[in-house]
Amino acid sequence: MRDSAEKGARARLKPGMKHGGSPCCMELEGGIRNRGLRMTLPRQLVAQVLEAAEGYLSAEEIYSIIREEYPAIGLATVYRTLVLLDEMGIVNRYNFGEGRARYIVTEDQTAEHHHQLVCERCYKVIKYSDFIEDERELYRKVESVLSVKHGFKINRHIVQFHGICPDCRKKEKQENENESSSGDI
């Protein structure tokens, strides 16, 4: 069960929305046209799957979700589309050290900068930008102190809180119960 679409951060192709319409697809289509490229089904599908996802998806996961309904689509095309979407700034590519990349739709650039809660088990991500009072101000201050002190030109900051999401906590509890009730060492 290495890479099924059944992992926590799952997504599905909703049969009712076969073609375009979602914010992501609109943006994609715009970008595509601008570049003189072509809008195709695989490109729509990848964008749609990522849009529907609750968190980071690997290429393989995206591929297998799409394949459920469109078995003709190839993995290479998924990869090529992801490169395109990344270049266009529609998705972002991340790496959690599993030996594979994971993708997520880029936060709306007009939206506020955000920080993240990442589940260490299922890679579901919760973004938040409802910072508590003084939080924003503090980062500004810290960045200015650091850039002066160390001569860095600071471009951005990454703030992630890692832990276990509610769903996975439930699962872990269940697993522990099963373990202790079975005869395992």
Next chain:
Amino acid sequence: MRDSAEKGARARLKPGMKHGGSPCCMELEGGIRNRGLRMTLPRQLVAQVLEAAEGYLSAEEIYSIIREEYPAIGLATVYRTLVLLDEMGIVNRYNFGEGRARYIVTEDQTAEHHHQLVCERCYKVIKYSDFIEDERELYRKVESVLSVKHGFKINRHIVQFHGICPDCRKKEKQENENESSSGDI
């Protein structure tokens, strides 16, 4: 020049310290003995190179640094040693999305929790734990707010400021000058 040891976060084997003695080697030796494993030259060398490094190194970089003086050492051994060091908690493995892992000696666990300045060009890292006033307190507050709000069990946080270090800023400036003075398009 994909992976030479000449990148910014460089390190060298100091001829004078061929065998052990560094904090890392001591810790390594202790851990090794405890496990009934054997202390060998390649293991010392990998630990030493990482200890001397100013930032994150890739396996290939470590390998090529060692190879300058010990051409007989194999890349596979470097990888195996890195797995060992990682398991023993002596080094940490990170991934910056280049398609390869990078390693760095684990911060001293007795030392204060710290945040990082990472150079996006050479992967040099500056750690700091001289937080400005209220910084520490703020993270505590944020974590408690988030864990209540989202039901996460928060284990740790990662705060990194990404940018360009002073050395690389200099290099970039030089490169730009060279570019504009040469006849390139």
Next chain:
DNA sequence: CTGACTGCAAACCCTTTGCATCATC
């Protein structure tokens, strides 16, 4: 129609593994 896009398979790159040999304990 034309050229961009696709699926397939082969190539690539980083990393891991199998195996005979070597060296630590």
Next chain:
DNA sequence: GATGATGCAAAGGGTTTGCAGTCAG
């Protein structure tokens, strides 16, 4: 000397690329 560690080469796994056929514009 026994057994863990090594070097080499081959295998793995994720990702990219070459190519001929396909399809959007």
